[in-house]
Amino acid sequence: MNQLSDNKIEFLKGVGPKKALILQKELGIFTFEDLLLCFPFRYVDKSRIHKAAEINDDNVYYQLLGTVSKIKAHGAPRTNRITAEFTDESGIIELVWFKGLSWIKTRFQPGKQYVIFGKASVFNNKFNFVHPEVEDYNPDDFTLGESLQGVYNTSETMKNHGLGTRQIARLVKTLLFQFHQQIPEVLPGPVLKQHGLLSRDEALHHIHLPADASMLQKATDRLKFEEYFFFQLHLLHNKLQHDKTIEGFRFASVGQLFNTFYHKHLPFPLTNAQKRVIREIRTDLGSGRQMNRLLQGDVGSGKTIVAFMVILLALDNGFQAALMAPTEILANQHYSSILEYAHDLRVSIALLTGSTRQKERQQLHRRLQDGSLQLLIGTHALIEDTVIFDNLGLVVIDEQHRFGVAQRARMYEKSSSPPHILVMTATPIPRTLAMTQYGDLDYSQIDELPPGRKPVETIHLYQSQRLRMIGFIRKQIQLGRQIYMVYPLIKESEKMDLINLMEGYEALLRDFPEPEYRICMVHGQMKAEDKDFEMQRFVKGQAHIMVATTVIEVGVNIPNASVMVIEHADRFGLSQLHQLRGRVGRGADQSYCILMTDFKLTADGRKRMQTMVETNDGFKIAEVDLQLRGPGETQGTRQSGALEFKLGNLAKDETLIRTVRKTVFDLLDRDNKLQQGENHCAKAYYEKLYKKQFDWSLIG
Numbered sequence: 109m110n111q112l113s114d115n116k117i118e119f120l121k122g123v124g125p126k127k128a129l130i131l132q133k134e135l136g137i138f139t140f141e142d143l144l145l146c147f148p149f150r151y152v153d154k155s156r157i158h159k160a161a162e163i164n165d166d167n168v169y170y171q172l173l174g175t176v177s178k179i180k181a182h183g184a185p186r187t188n189r190i191t192a193e194f195t196d197e198s199g200i201i202e203l204v205w206f207k208g209l210s211w212i213k214t215r216f217q218p219g220k221q222y223v224i225f226g227k228a229s230v231f232n233n234k235f236n237f238v239h240p241e242v243e244d245y246n247p248d249d250f251t252l253g254e255s256l257q258g259v260y261n262t263s264e265t266m267k268n269h270g271l272g273t274r275q276i277a278r279l280v281k282t283l284l285f286q287f288h289q290q291i292p293e294v295l296p297g298p299v300l301k302q303h304g305l306l307s308r309d310e311a312l313h314h315i316h317l318p319a320d321a322s323m324l325q326k327a328t329d330r331l332k333f334e335e336y337f338f339f340q341l342h343l344l345h346n347k348l349q350h351d352k353t354i355e356g357f358r359f360a361s362v363g364q365l366f367n368t369f370y371h372k373h374l375p376f377p378l379t380n381a382q383k384r385v386i387r388e389i390r391t392d393l394g395s396g397r398q399m400n401r402l403l404q405g406d407v408g409s410g411k412t413i414v415a416f417m418v419i420l421l422a423l424d425n426g427f428q429a430a431l432m433a434p435t436e437i438l439a440n441q442h443y444s445s446i447l448e449y450a451h452d453l454r455v456s457i458a459l460l461t462g463s464t465r466q467k468e469r470q471q472l473h474r475r476l477q478d479g480s481l482q483l484l485i486g487t488h489a490l491i492e493d494t495v496i497f498d499n500l501g502l503v504v505i506d507e508q509h510r511f512g513v514a515q516r517a518r519m520y521e522k523s524s525s526p527p528h529i530l531v532m533t534a535t536p537i538p539r540t541l542a543m544t545q546y547g548d549l550d551y552s553q554i555d556e557l558p559p560g561r562k563p564v565e566t567i568h569l570y571q572s573q574r575l576r577m578i579g580f581i582r583k584q585i586q587l588g589r590q591i592y593m594v595y596p597l598i599k600e601s602e603k604m605d606l607i608n609l610m611e612g613y614e615a616l617l618r619d620f621p622e623p624e625y626r627i628c629m630v631h632g633q634m635k636a637e638d639k640d641f642e643m644q645r646f647v648k649g650q651a652h653i654m655v656a657t658t659v660i661e662v663g664v665n666i667p668n669a670s671v672m673v674i675e676h677a678d679r680f681g682l683s684q685l686h687q688l689r690g691r692v693g694r695g696a697d698q699s700y701c702i703l704m705t706d707f708k709l710t711a712d713g714r715k716r717m718q719t720m721v722e723t724n725d726g727f728k729i730a731e732v733d734l735q736l737r738g739p740g741e742t743q744g745t746r747q748s749g750a751l752e753f754k755l756g757n758l759a760k761d762e763t764l765i766r767t768v769r770k771t772v773f774d775l776l777d778r779d780n781k782l783q784q785g786e787n788h789c790a791k792a793y794y795e796k797l798y799k800k801q802f803d804w805s806l807i808g
């Protein structure tokens with residue numbers, strides 16, 4: 109039995125059943141070890157006495173020694189505030205209290221010395237302390253504190269049950285003394301050595317009771333390493349397990365279809381990035397492993413043709429393939445792009461969406477089952493149980509974050525062994541996320557746009573500058589261009605959003621009257637066929653302006669549309685804005701994106717607008733998005749708990765994550781079951797840590 113991880117917190121001296129319950133509920137602390145892994149969220153320095161004259165920063169903690177005088181009540185007749193003057197030989201500073209006033213009035217005696225500890229704040233251009241800690245100064249038994257003291261997260265409930273930060277600190281201290289130099293190591297010795305890490309015992313000691321700032325740093329480094337280590341171990345172990353146990357179809361040959369297309373019918377030379385990615389995928393498909401690959405490429409980077417060529421590989425090897433898109437519009441668009449690419453090849457292709465007629469559907473099912481249909485393109489309709497393939501070898505999923513994890517997993521069941529899966533996304537993924545959230549997938553990236561693209565020019569205008577925007581789009585229409593005008597539409601404010609959209613549409617009709625101008629409208633509340641009808645007017649160039657909600661966000665390709673106006677742009681997240689902007693800049697003309705907002709913006713909103721104006725680089729945008737929102741929010745569908753780290757910060761730790769991932773990779777390469785003696789400790793800890801979690805290696 110492991111004393112630390114198996115002992116219930118209830119049995120720690122000073123806890124007992126009542127407090128144990130509170131600790132469980134409020135902080136998820138069940139065992140001794142859980143408590144040790146509950147780290148301070150900041151530290152205060154009581155190792156020295158400052159001088160009043162030294163105070164030069166707000167939000168910094170200071171410890172002072174001196175007298176307190178001029179205690180004054182304010183807000184007569186009823187006191188709502190008490191101020192006092194603190195004096196030492198270097199200067200004077202004001203102390204302020206808003207609570208516990210009657211006690212404060214009698215707390216201080218003239219001429220006596222007190223130790224004051226608190227955070228400096230600025231009021232009326234002067235520093236003061238609000239609610240400082242106060243202690244009587246007694247030179248005989250006053251000792252300076254440990255250099256840095258941890259401050260722990262506590263809640264109101266905890267404080268009411270005698271579990272404030274001081275009490276937590278005391279419990280932790282008790283535990284650390286009880287287990288002095290007996291906290292077992294969980295990282296393999298060679299790993300500690302290679303990376304110069306503290307032992308777990310030392311690290312846990314110094315993160316709670318740091319000897320000094322440098323030890324605190326070392327302790328943090330070590331424990332953060334540990335945190336990422338076990339996370340990567342989980343990802344890579346599962347991946348290894350998966351690669352070993354799940355047999356994949358081997359696409360051994362590059363055959364006739366692929367070669368004919370590549371040598372005779374390529375509509376344009378592939379970019380180097382496209383070629384590299386196709387090579388990566390080809391190698392994977394030939395390896396006998398089942399592929400789970402994420403293909404990331406910014407909007408317009410040409411993922412469709414890559415998908416098509418990979419599909420040809422499947423067909424060449426006698427397998428069927430499926431291409432799945434999140435919306436009907438997109439499925440249609442893929443269908444027509446791919447019919448065009450496949451024009452001179454003998455390939456049977458069909459489209460299946462919610463609008464496919466029953467009769468056609470039955471015929472299609474038949475052809476799928478007898479194997480005469482080679483490629484099926486469609487929406488969620490592909491997942492339905494009635495859709496049965498003869499021998500499905502490859503599934504390509506476009507715009508992955510619109511699909512739930514579970515939906516993806518269902519494609520696994522459509523074949524005797526799981527088919528190869530290629531997930532394509534235009535949402536750039538910051539590297540740290542690629543290594544964590546998607547760390548169990550293989551990863552390819554098209555990091556180059558086809559030649560000749562002009563970067564979209566982006567401007568941010570306030571509503572007061574609306575006439576400028578109207579004038580600008582009028583000119584663009586005269587030049588023969590088409591305009592998107594996008595409104596937000598989200599569930600929470602759906603009614604209001606629709607009203608906004610309609611009002612915007614009507615105002616636009618006044619600015620751009622028929623018959624000279626034509627405006628079409630597409631939004632999520634419309635019937636599929638109406639949407640399609642309006643969409644087609646725009647695609648065919650019959651409408652100049654398309655007013656839309658974000659239904660047009662993904663994938664739509666209309667090269668003649670060169671202006672994207674985004675209304676209430678601050679209500680969109682960065683990745684959405686980037687996606688929307690990606691709808692323009694697809695033709696030869698200079699394209700523009702106009703972000704319309706009110707003058708009043710949150711700091712966050714302003715930063716998003718500024719980022720969009722400054723850069724077209726999807727990766728930079730994704731990085732800023734990660735900084736602003738954190739990893740849980742940015743990606744959505746995946747299990748969010750997987751991305752919550754205690755010490756780790758995905759927005760900052762790229763280098764460390766890379767190092768840890770490599771370390772774990774090498775470790776598993778040498779000892780994939782962690783059987784060697786030096787790895788036993790890691791194995792045992794890992795198994796404990798992930799015991800309760802379900803296996804998500806299969807549902808990349």
Ligand code: ADP
Nearest residue numbers: 376377378379406407408409410411412413558
């Ligand atoms: P996305 O990655 O956003 O899905 P698409 O596959 O829709 O991009 O490609 C965007 C446009 O770029 C299409 O019109 C496509 O024909 C064109 N395209 C793709 N690859 C190239 C290339 N290598 N050279 C020129 N045009 C290309």
Ligand code: MG
Nearest residue numbers: 411412506663
């Ligand atoms: Mg696409």
